[in-house]
Amino acid sequence: MLHSRWAKLSVLTAFCLGCAAASAAGVQPEVKDLGMTPKSILIVGNSYMYYNCGLNGYLGGLIREKANPKIKTRIAAIGRGNLSQYPIAEYLDNNLLASHDKKFGQLDAGLMQKELKKRESYDLVIMQASNRGAEDQKRDAFYVPNHVKAIRAAGGTPVMLMTWVQRKKGAPAQSLVADCVTKIANDNHMMVIPVGLAFEAAQKAYPDVKFIMPDNTHPTAVGSYLMASTIYAALYHRDPTEATGFAGGCEKPLEPAVRQNMARVAWDTVKAWYGWK
Template structure:
């Protein structure tokens, strides 16, 4: 009898181990994600943060980054690197990241400002056509405005991203909305660097969370500890694979707020049919 009970316990433990392993291992099919843009997405190696978040949630996202300092989507179209990369692999998603002023050299009183840009719209249209022909899905990243910029600058950015996403029927990743929501409740959090443009490690972590929820339609669990990865040169975006550093040290309470805000904005967007109704700023 004791021997029988012992065998039953062993079998149950073996089954439990298999179940736990199955629940915690990454999904069998990884998502191949190509990120196209500039320094706002390569600072602090944001793509590696995205991969880490996915892994910790039992998923696998493989990223490839094509981003250079100051680049616009129009610049990427001209040099042709992205198109060649699209032919190298079966991509699931291509994320497009435009410059913080939509690629326009619009200056008021010596300060770079934002205005609606037809060249931005046309660049997204061309990229979306190229991407769809390769069987991938286009995602447009809704970038935050520069820190301390007039409110209307952010409104124009949000309107422009939403307008082109709706026109083409492509997915939008609500990064700007999440940054705004977090800064409303935690105005002491430093998401911007001293240049009032580029993200701090925490700012990049917020962006990575939003992209994760956009691609998977899931909320990341709260994370605690360090995320390590290769150094990316801030000037030109070159990656040094042999130089591994701490990209961010995140605590569970902060991570929980970020993941909740990121997921809630993605959920709200999806419940609205994928697009918020925005009035064109005056």
């Protein structure tokens, strides 16, 4: 038992040190352009994705206004979920759904045939990476290659989403999370979207604005809009300040000045991250 604990500690320490060593130089993204224009998007993540108006509504609205009026965006989210808990291959091929296993019995033959013909296809699958420490990053590093393989086998393009860190005691530095997530993305030859860095930049530029809820982890509506703007900028290589007409589907839409400020921070962050002119 003692040997097992030391072995686990050694592996986690090695992973942490690897990210820390990379952090000293700053891990840079290797994939700096998506290389395609998505017509359909699946976002896989946890409650960050649906909290306070939700990413899906904001992102879909931004895209439909300027980039693609027919975009299809979907979210697969589990509260407190992580990438070890999402059967992404099943999301992309209805024939693989565990619920269709014959050991559970069989639906009426005609209905079953219709079910098996259903297949959600997505040009792009965005995976929310962990924003926690070495053990969680090591877990993502293990599961992500399997998800990437499934996404590409289904004809899609995988992308990693780097979020902000929790404002809690013991939370890792944003720079460490950024480097670990970027390393995982680089190892799997995919784009990483720097939402966490946009949050960091926005908080410095607008210290009086609340981007994270009092629980110190979930986004406010402003935070959700900033996340959507950063993703929009990265995916479409477009300035999100151009989408001035979309106020969001919330009961209390954000003020135009707030939306523009967040879009500007998102665009500046994305350009700096990928080295775009």
